[in-house]
Amino acid sequence: MSATRFPASIATPARTIDEVAHQLTAIIEWSKQNNSRTGYFAALYRKVIIQAKKGIEEGLFDDGPRIERLDVIFANRYLQACYQYQTGQTPTQSWVRAFDETGHWWPIVLQHLLLGMNAHINLDLGIAVAETVPPRELPDLKSDFDKINQILASLVGDVQNELAEIWPMLRLLNRYLGSAETTLINFSMAKARDAAWSFAETLSPLTLEQRQQEIADKDEAIALFSSVISHPGFTASFINKIIRLGERGTTRQHIEILE
Template sequence: MRKLKTIEDVLAELDEIIKISEEKNDPLGYFAVLYRRVTWKVKEGISLNQFDDGVRMEQLDIIFAKRYLDAYYNRSSGNISQSWEKAFALSRNYWPVILQHLLIGINAHINLDLGIAAAQVSRQRQMLHLEHDFNRINAILASLVEEVQQNMSSIWPPLKRILLKTGEYDNLLVDFSMRIARDGAWRFANTLAATPEKGWKECIAIRESRGGKIWFN
């Protein structure tokens, strides 16, 4: 993996993962495609001055992405977070629908990695200054919901019928990947930022130990 200095470097790495996934018919590529769209929108937002601090937002994006990329490239080493280890294992052990692949990746990346990245880029004295931009990331994710769902439905038509039947076609991904994940990640970021750095390892371990409950905390 190349050294990440800019968002362009992140996009190039995601392009490589997508290319490899297409060649190998690897379902891990579903999350990489979604993540690339989000990253590109963040890049666009920075260029249009949509964030309070564009420089800080690029740093956050790079730190955030590096955690996913490190996990992806080291997934066979056994030296990755429990959340990503579970996500990668599920992709190998059975063939979930596309929506499940995305939610598995979101669980690992947003609920754990986003909080860590936010705490790293903005220590406790600056966390309140970050909140506005942090929430803007959620707005970017929300703006992609309809596009992602429509694309998934075209690939797997039963998904559209299922979502329409449950009455949650427009809101399913919003509820999971945006509101619940965002709020949990923000609380975790504040907890971590308020913790002395020597205690971060333990704090992160506690977060991971929640396992499946991480969605709602």
């Protein structure tokens, strides 16, 4: 089957959280049609967006419209990066590293998810926070920012079960070696989101030119860290190869499980 063109609709920035979900769906469907591992992170991300919308509707946040604005600005950085990469343009180095790996067979599903989190949380999140509110309002956003962690934490167990469905041996190993949940929590919620907030505090008072330089420096560092995820050392790489050989199903089936 020949590859289908990447959805042109992604070129237009989303304006609402519903539009974000719609564009993520378009990426997921394109990924399934083209057997692209790009759909792994997009499928996980859409669940986060849906839960964030639910949290807004249920009054979880102090300022629902403000957190939706943050979610949309944040998501548009991923959507734009994805569109740029798939249409021959060049997004940030961090996303180039993540998207490049989607064309390789050996990375396991968890590595693809972590590469997406690395680019999106370690780089994009701080930028999005700084763009959401002026410097004087940044402290007011911290409470709602922290509440997003609750949403992510609620999804970790689901992701663990989905990874175990792709690689059944994970259920057995979790009993003896500890849960994959711990890895995801430590990576995406504790260290990464704390660092993202610190990055936002750094960016917030800067001029546009100063921000661009700070972002370029940060992007270079995060891109380098992606190599640790892709090539984590001999022992971890050996284990990953065993996992990869045991992962069941096609790329399309993996995406459908993660949805």
